[in-house]
Every structure is written in C-alpha cells, then in structure tokens.
Amino acid sequence: MYVYQDYDQRLLEERVAQYRDQTRRYLAGQLSEDEFLVLRLQNGLYIQRYAPMMRISVPYGMLNSTQVRKLASITRDYDKGFCHVSTRQNIQLNWPELADTPDILAELASVQMHAIQTSGNCIRNITTDEYAGVNPREIEDPRPWCEVIRQWATFNPEFAYLPRKFKIAVNAVPDADPALIGVHDIGVQIVHDHNGETGFQVWAGGGLGRTPMTGEVIGEFVAWPDLLAYLEAILRVYNKYGNRDNKYKARIKILVKALGADKFRELAEAEFAELKGGAMTLTREEVARIKACFVDPDYRTDVDTTALHNALDQHRAFNRWYHTNTRAHKKDGYRSVTLTLKKTGRIPGDITDEQLEDVADLADRYAFSEVRTTHQQNMVLADVAEDELYDLWQQLDALGFATPNLGLITDIVACPGGDLCALANAKSVPIAEGIQRQFDDLDFVHDLGPLDVNISGCMNACGHHHIGHIGILGVDKKGKEFYQITLGGRGDRQSRIGEKMGPSFESHEVTGVIGKIISVYLDNRLENEPFISTYERIGMDPFKEVVYG
Structure with missing residues (x-):
C-alpha cells in the first residue's frame, strides 16, 4: 500500500491543525452553523439523527494492522465500542462527540489516515475490487492507478466545490465489474492495446440514488499518460455545466443524460485537447514511484496442501x-x-x-x-x-467471522437506516435481521445459490438497493415506514438497475414477501440456475402474480 512521504504527512497534520481551530471557533460561537457546515464536511463529519457521524477514508479499501489497531482504540476511546464498514469501503463512527473530532483526526494522522473528502461536494474515496492485486482474473493491479487518481483529487481546489458529490472507481477485470464502475460518476476500466500497452476506457454518468443510471463510455481508449488530463476534462465539463440550483439534478448522471453521451463526449474532448501534453501528463518515473508501493509480499514457496x-x-x-x-x-x-x-x-x-x-x-x-x-x-x-x-x-x-454465507441471501448489504441516519425514511437493520432469521438453514441457503439482497433506508441508496438481485428501499408514507421491492439489479458484470415490483409493503410484510419471491424462483429455476438468471429468463410477471395475488 502507499507509504506517506514527508510532504504527505505534513499536509495531513496541517489540515488537522486547521480543523482543530475551526472547531474551536465554532464551539466558541465565532463561526455560524452554515459557516462550519462546509468545513466539517471537508473533514468527514456529518450530523446524524442522534450524534455526529465521522466517515474515515480507506483508500481503495486498504489497511495495515497498525491502522486497524488505531481504529480499535479510537472506537473504544471516542465512540461506543464499534464502527461500521460502509459500501464505499470506508469506516464510519456513529457516536463521536463533536469536541473530540479534532483529536480523532490527530490520532488518525499518526497512522497515515484521515477523513478528508469523505463527504461534501468533492471527489470522494477512490475504490476498486477488494481483491485487487491478487485477483487472477485482472489484467494488472489497479491499485497504483487508484493511488495516482487519489493524489490528483485530494486537496485539488478546482474540485473542492463541485455541483454535487463525485465518485470514481477503477476496474482491472476484463469480463466482470467487481468495482461497480458502471454506477459511478466516473468509471475507469483498465485495458491493454494490441501492443500490450496500458490504457483506459473511461465511463461517465453512472450513479444510484434518487435517479439511478448506468454510465456511458466517453473515452474509448485513453493512453495511460493522459489519464489525469482526461479525468480533469470530464470534471471541468461537469463543473461548467452541472446544475447547482437543484441538488436532486446536480449529479453528473443528470448532465450526461440531458446532453446525451455524444455531446458530453464532444465537450470533454475539447477540454482534453487543451490539457493533453500539459502539466497533467503522467511520466513513467511518477507511475513507477507509485507502483513501487504495491510490491508483492514475501510469498512462501514451500506451501504443502x-x-x-x-x-x-x-x-x-x-x-x-x-x-x-x-x-x-x-x-x-x-x-x-x-x-x-x-x-x-x-x-x-x-x-x-x-x-x-x-x-x-x-x-x-x-x-x-x-x-x-x-x-x-x-x-x-x-x-x-x-x-x-x-x-x-x-x-x-x-x-464469529466464519459464517459461510458470502454472496448468499443472508450476506445482506444494508445501510444503518433510521436507527442512526437522519436522512433515512425507514429502518434497514431490522429488515435485514428478519430476512436472516427467516433463512437460517445453511443447507437451504446454499441450495439457493448466489443471491444479492441490498437494503437502503432512503433514496440516497447507501445500501446499493438498485443493484441487488433483490433490492429493498425504505419509503415514508404519511409518517409510516413502507418498503419498495426491486428485482433484477446486478453489479457483478456490467451494472444494471433493478425493476420496481409494484406497490410497497409495510415492515411486517417484508420477510413474507421475500419468502414468496424465493418460492417463485424455486418453482421456475432450471438445474443449478442462480436467481438472477431465472429472473432474466422469466421476467417480473410471475413474481408479481404470486406476491400480489
């Protein structure tokens, strides 16, 4: 993983000191709520339903054991003894005291960690496949390219106040999408040309949330020296033309759809023409410097199986x-x-x-x-x-870490929902637990095969419900919690948004509905056919007929 240089550490410590003074001034009444809002978001601090929530950055999901122990001590000393792994590979604290947050950031800085740009209208944590660098299906290790992008994006003043939050993911597997690049604001697919030279297919305009969309290919093949220039060109188009008047229409996906992929590509290429060959151009020396941080460990050669x-x-x-x-x-x-x-x-x-x-x-x-x-x-x-x-x-x-349910119906992805989040319309955790308890027979769970169940407590889609084979969305109906079901989403290959089943259900009905969905699958599947394949073959109607009677 990347090892901080002196200037990395200095920048981090300067940011901690700056935020400490900002927090002091806010608590002393010298900064208004609105003035402090932007400052705290730049350092990963939200105000949630019951307490602040701090989101700690974990670039492309990589931690060392020293950092994990530091997270343990922070969780114990400043929170309630637990933390949360988010769907963007970050770590979230749900109960820190506002006055303690500068000390938390100082503790993180001592082990080369931070919470910078984990919230706010900026470029967020860069993500990739959790098996990056060891996945035998990848064409090369994507982590150095994630780090190149991270260093370009962090503290970049041009992208500190975008129209809306912005997420980038990098994928190196040619026949699958474990990084979910199809539903990111920018998705970067590593490709090789006929000479074996590295390049990138660049997507833009994907995203979940209120208006879920999959991205469009904007750059078919971007040579590796031009990666940052091309990304910057896309960001400049977004910065110029993105909607700043309505946050529900501010994401780049709305702009790409409104302009059309061809027009957006034309604008991006025009910006790229001005940047190409300039200061953004990557050199072999710089890429080699970053790649040197991602060397293989000292693998044994005497493993006896x-x-x-x-x-x-x-x-x-x-x-x-x-x-x-x-x-x-x-x-x-x-x-x-x-x-x-x-x-x-x-x-x-x-x-x-x-x-x-x-x-x-x-x-x-x-x-x-x-x-x-x-x-x-x-x-x-x-x-x-x-x-x-x-x-x-x-x-x-x-x-308790060996439950053999990875990728199965009880390996549920769920946001914290209404138990903690101020934005949530409904609780997620009780629904997840109800489904897990309903399917508590491991033999049956394994017989069902691969099945992604994703739950979000609101339209922000932190639980990625849109790309679950079965997606569950919490909605509010006159102050009462209801749940909308989608089927057929997927993020394992090219991402696809699930289809709404129909009217929503009350909380006590959800587990029964999931049971009916599974019964339709079992009645219609071919031998060893996974749920998503059965759904794609028979469509929504058989499920609706049984669920709604």
Missing part, C-alpha cells in the same frame, strides 16, 4: 466455508479469505473494538499485516497460505 485436502475431506463445516468464503489467488499456494460481518443478530458491517484488534492479530499472523474492507461491508485477508487456512478458519469461527 496435503493437510488442507485432508481437512476438506474430514470437516464438512470447514469445506463449506472454504468453498464459500475463500477465493482463488494469483499465487499458487495462496487464497484470499473474506471475513463475513453478517452473523445473524449483528448489524451488517458493524465490528467492535475488540474484534478489530483480533482482526489485526490475524492479519499479522496470516496475511502479511494487511486487511481490506469491501463494498459488501465485509473484510478480507488477501494473502493466506493454503496450509494455514484450517487454523485460520478455527479462529475465525470462534470470533
């Missing part, structure tokens, strides 16, 4: 976990392991201070001191030797 295969034969629970929660690795003798934060009865994505310390210990012992956060609100140990998987599984099982 005999004991692993014996354990797989002898232990059914371990076998199930191995085939569900571990992934193929680019290095022979290694697997990537996902720690599921979705045990029934827990809030999806929440993790306690003690658990964070346990994860840090496991990372030191088994995974070269590295931990990753995922879009699905889980954590990953990316580099685990196969002859250590059984020992690791035993420890994960004791800690």
